[in-house]
Amino acid sequence: MDKGKGVFTKALIFIGLIVLIVVANATPMFLIRFQSDLGDSVKWFLALAYTVIVAFLITWLWKWYQKGVDTDQAKQKMSWKDVGIILLFYLAGRVIAVAGTVINQLVSGNQMSMNDQAIFGLTAGLKEGFLPFTICFLLVIGIVAPIIEELVFRGLASQLLFSGGNKWLAAIVTSLIFGLLHATNLIEWIMYTGLGIVFYLAYARRRNIKDSILLHMINNIPPAILLAYTIFS
Structure with missing residues (x-):
């Protein structure tokens, strides 16, 4: 019974962490959508407050994660070979993303996933809006989201x-939830679940979270740069 309660409690903690991710990632989008209703002083306060809170969140999550890492894992350094393998994982992720996007286009007629549409749909608000909100939004896409996710x-x-070490169960379950948070239909869910599995495999290879963070950043930074170019050009 105690073991069951422990699992239930840990599941609730995990759900709470997912809620934190959603709030942290979505806040800049809400600030941008409602920025016209805010005064300049309020905008500056919210931008600074968000920056401080996100910095605290990343620090807190990192320290929490590090408590469960053994000494050998903590001392691991990333070699050029590791970077090369991460790039191979990136190519695998691109194959999944391109295939998923093409299938989604054929079935639904959407040129991109609803997640990407929501992001690029804010272009007008980003061009004409409060610059610190725009910067926060771009940083979330390229850096913040990869780290906290x-x-x-x-x-x-x-x-x-x-913690028992069932890697494939962990990969499937966490990736299904990861995909669910990024998708609006079955095809998108499968596509983002596939990406989640690639991220997990990058992490599981050395049990080093830095590998999957770097992979996730490499995946997210190009769209962030493209969006930035669209906004500021």
């Missing part, structure tokens, strides 16, 4: 729910 979905999820 990997710490939660790959690192802390493995420590909380799959």
Whole structure:
């Protein structure tokens, strides 16, 4: 019974962490959508407050994750070979993303996933809006989201729910949830679940969260740069 309660409690903690991710990632989008209703002083306060809170969140999640990492893992350094393997994982992720996007276009007629549509749909508001909100939004896409999502979905999820070492179960379950948060239809869910599995495999290869964080950043930074170019050009 105690073991069951422990699992239930850990599952609730994991759900709470997912809620934190959603709030942290979505806040800049809400600020941009409602920026016309805010005064300049309020905008500056919210931008600074958000920056401080996100910095605290990343620090807190990182320290929490590090508590469950053994000494050998903590001392691991990333070699050029590791970077090369991460790039191979990136190519695998691109194959999944391109295939998923093409199938989604054929079935639904959408040129991109609803997740990407929501992001690029804010272009007008980003061009004409409050610059610090725009910067926060771009940083979330390229840096913040990869860090907190990997710490939660790959690192802390493995420590909380799959400490027994069942890697494939961990990969499937966490990736299904990861995909669900990024998708609006079955095809998108399958596509983002596939990407989640690639991220998990990058993490599981050395049990080093830095690998999947770097992979996630490499995946997210090009769209962030494209969006930035669209906004500022």
